[in-house]
Amino acid sequence: MRRCTSADAPYDEEDVPRVAERLDVSGRVLVQAPDGLKGIAREVADVLEGRGCEVVLDAGRVFGACDVTLGLVEGVDCLVHIGHYPIPSVERRLRELGVRTFFLPTRGRKGVEEWMVEEAAEVLRSLGVDRVDLCATGQHVHELGRVAEVLEREGIRARVGRGDSERVPVPGLVLGCNFSCLGGRPVVIVCSGRFHPLGARLRTGRPVVQIDPVRGVVDPESLEEEVRRVLAVRLSKVREFDPGEGVEVVGSTCLGQRREDVLEALGGPRWEVRYLSEDVLRAVRCEQCVYCGCPRVPVDESARFRRWVVLNPAEAALALGGGGEYRLDEIPTDPSVLRALRGLRDGRGGSAADGVPGAGPGPAAR
């Protein structure tokens, strides 16, 4: 019987049920997986059931290792979470609650090929870049050593940062809410989709070259266009925000999205949900809210919330005049954001327009 360790992870998806056969689990077990891996979760449930466990499957969306609530783990002896590396602070909290946890991160179905790295190096050279911060999502972080070697051979020095140990368990790993492994150089990111490259660009303000193992090297200019579009939408919401018109605070019940410092800074009553949806906003009858759960929800799901002003804490801080330029909201929360939010609690907030850089969309920098 053994625990999952970063030494033997990530796993191929189809190997996960076999790994589950060897886990030291017993009693009532909660099994979680993102939507794309729910079938694997079901197979794992059968394996654990066969070993005498009582299995409960989480039907929720499960966007990350952050996504476990107190309600879900009540009366549970073990948690088996498939698809993501653990968030250390969440894992510790679960241990304190007496829940044995097993995070089984999975690797991408397709890996990085050498020609992709060579092409990325060519793009970097064309940008005049010879030093980068190298990072990846959990599905590809195990490939960073190999990618760094090829980059070095191509004359690009790659640094893989350690990141915040409370949130990031392995070097070079980025979460949508935490890019602490990046150190201010231009970025090479290995991942699929646009969620993480967008976050890296908003966090650093530096060029971001994406190696997507499915699509190959993505043109950095296409990301710039996306950044301009996203910033235009977000800054218009920040301008619309009016602290004098009634603002609801909405927190998250997910252990890895709970932001007690933000809630304390904002003060007053708050609503709590696992997922923010249009139905929730209709139910609480608010026109404006500061959402203190996953900081990417207001940004990346803004189309769903078009008729409301939904800001994350850093955006609310910007609206109150305490944030300078637009910044990516991250967990843990930047102290300057907390200071600005206390202004809202104490009724010292300025008008929304005070804090918005007049020129509109521009490069984001921290």
Ligand code: SF4
């Ligand atoms: S808080 Fe949001 S961005 Fe961070 S790990 Fe959870 S789902 Fe991902």
